[in-house]
Amino acid sequence: MDIRLDYSNVLSSAIGNEHGLDPEKLRSMAAASGAHYESLMEKRNNGTLGFFDLPRDEVLLKEVIKYTTSVKERFESYVHIGIGGSSLGPIALHTSLNSAYYNMDRQPAMFFPDNVDPDWLDEILPHINVKKTLFHVVSKSGGTAETASTLLYFMEHLKKALGENFYRNLLFTTDPHAGLLNQIANENPIKCFRIPQNVGGRFSVFTALGLIPAALSGIDIAALMRGARKMDALTGREDLFDNPAFMYALIHTEMMKRGKNISVMMPYSNKLRDVADWYRQLWAESLGKRFDRNGKRVDVGQTPVKALGATDQHSQVQLYVEGPNDKITTFLEVGHFKHNTPLENHFPYIVDFDYLAGKSLGQLLNTEKSATELALTNNRRPNLTLKLEKV
Structure with a gap:
C-alpha cells in the first residue's frame, strides 16, 4: 500500500517566513543529523529498543495463529482488559480494519473496556455469556490499578459461572518472568503470552497484546506483520531527507521552536479515528519530559489533540484557523x-x-x-498530510 507524507504546507513558500520552514535548511538539518540516526540504530542493534524486531518474530506469529485457531470456536465473546498502551493499539487495529458494526453479526464479539467506569463495565454483561467469553488480561507488571480492578470485577462473574475452572476463560499477556499476573498463573493453569522486557507498553501492539484480538476478529496478522516490515524499511532509510519518520520528527521539532506546541491529528476517515486516539498517547508519553538527558529541567512536550474530519470542521476548525497560531495539524487522507x-x-x-x-x-x-x-494554509497555519491509498 502506498503511503506518502506531504509537508509542502509547512514550508515558507506556502505559509511565509515567520511560520514556515526553509526547504534548504530542512535538507541541511537532515544531512547533519546522522548522529541521531546512528544512535537510534545502535539502540536497535544492541537490543535496547526491542519493538523494531517484533514484525519479524515468526515464532510468535505461529504461536498466536495456533492459539487463536484452537480457541475461536470455544468463545462467543472477547473482553480485552488493559489500559493505555495495552489497549489503544489493539483498539486502533480493530476499528480501522474491521467493520464499525462488527459486533452486530460477527463472533467473537469484541469488547475493549479500557476504563474503570462501573456503569460501562456493567453494561457489557447483558451482551456476553461469561461461560463463553475469553478475558484477555494485559499488563506487564500486573499491578496497574485499573487493569487489576477490572480483572477482579470480572472474576466475580467468572467464578459464579465456572467455579474453580475460571482459569479456562483467562489469558494473560505479561512480563516474561516478573509481575503479579505471573504469580496468579503459577497458582492456576492460565495460558500466558509474553511482552519482551525491551519492549515498552506503548510500542507493544505487535506482541500478543495486539495480535491476539486482531487474529480472533479475522484480521490477517501475517499480512499485518508484512506491512510493518515494509514500513520499517521505509522509515529506516539512511537518507534522512527521504525518511518520512525522520522528516515528520524534524518538522515538529522545528515547529515547536516557533511556538507550535499543539499537534493536531485529524483523519478524514472514521476508520482512522482511533489511530488519532492512539497517536495522542504515543506522542504525549514519548515527548512529555520534565528533564532532558543531561538532567536539566526543561518541561518540554507538544500537546497532542485529536480531531475528526469532516465532523470537527463544525466544532474545532474555526479555532485552528482563527485562534492562536500555536498548532501544527496532520491530516490523514484516504x-x-x-x-x-x-x-x-x-x-x-x-x-x-x-x-x-x-x-x-x-x-x-x-x-x-x-x-x-487550504483555509489553514491561507491563514499561515502549518499543516501536513499523510496520504494512504486505502484502509
Whole structure:
C-alpha cells in the first residue's frame, strides 16, 4: 500500500517566513543529523529498543495463529482488559480494519473496556455469556490499578459461572518472568503470552497484546506483520531527507521552536479515528519530559489533540484557523474508499442539491479536507498530510 507524507504546507513558500520552514535548511538539518540516526540504530542493534524486531518474530506469529485457531470456536465473546498502551493499539487495529458494526453479526464479539467506569463495565454483561467469553488480561507488571480492578470485577462473574475452572476463560499477556499476573498463573493453569522486557507498553501492539484480538476478529496478522516490515524499511532509510519518520520528527521539532506546541491529528476517515486516539498517547508519553538527558529541567512536550474530519470542521476548525497560531495539524487522507458510489438527487425540485449529484461521499470528504487544508494554509497555519491509498 502506498503511503506518502506531504509537508509542502509547512514550508515558507506556502505559509511565509515567520511560520514556515526553509526547504534548504530542512535538507541541511537532515544531512547533519546522522548522529541521531546512528544512535537510534545502535539502540536497535544492541537490543535496547526491542519493538523494531517484533514484525519479524515468526515464532510468535505461529504461536498466536495456533492459539487463536484452537480457541475461536470455544468463545462467543472477547473482553480485552488493559489500559493505555495495552489497549489503544489493539483498539486502533480493530476499528480501522474491521467493520464499525462488527459486533452486530460477527463472533467473537469484541469488547475493549479500557476504563474503570462501573456503569460501562456493567453494561457489557447483558451482551456476553461469561461461560463463553475469553478475558484477555494485559499488563506487564500486573499491578496497574485499573487493569487489576477490572480483572477482579470480572472474576466475580467468572467464578459464579465456572467455579474453580475460571482459569479456562483467562489469558494473560505479561512480563516474561516478573509481575503479579505471573504469580496468579503459577497458582492456576492460565495460558500466558509474553511482552519482551525491551519492549515498552506503548510500542507493544505487535506482541500478543495486539495480535491476539486482531487474529480472533479475522484480521490477517501475517499480512499485518508484512506491512510493518515494509514500513520499517521505509522509515529506516539512511537518507534522512527521504525518511518520512525522520522528516515528520524534524518538522515538529522545528515547529515547536516557533511556538507550535499543539499537534493536531485529524483523519478524514472514521476508520482512522482511533489511530488519532492512539497517536495522542504515543506522542504525549514519548515527548512529555520534565528533564532532558543531561538532567536539566526543561518541561518540554507538544500537546497532542485529536480531531475528526469532516465532523470537527463544525466544532474545532474555526479555532485552528482563527485562534492562536500555536498548532501544527496532520491530516490523514484516504485515496480510495471501499464503497463510494455516486449520489443521485432524488428531489429534483430541490435544485440546491444538484451540485451533489454525480459526486461520491468519498469525493465530498476529501474535498472538505482540501478546503480545510487550504483555509489553514491561507491563514499561515502549518499543516501536513499523510496520504494512504486505502484502509
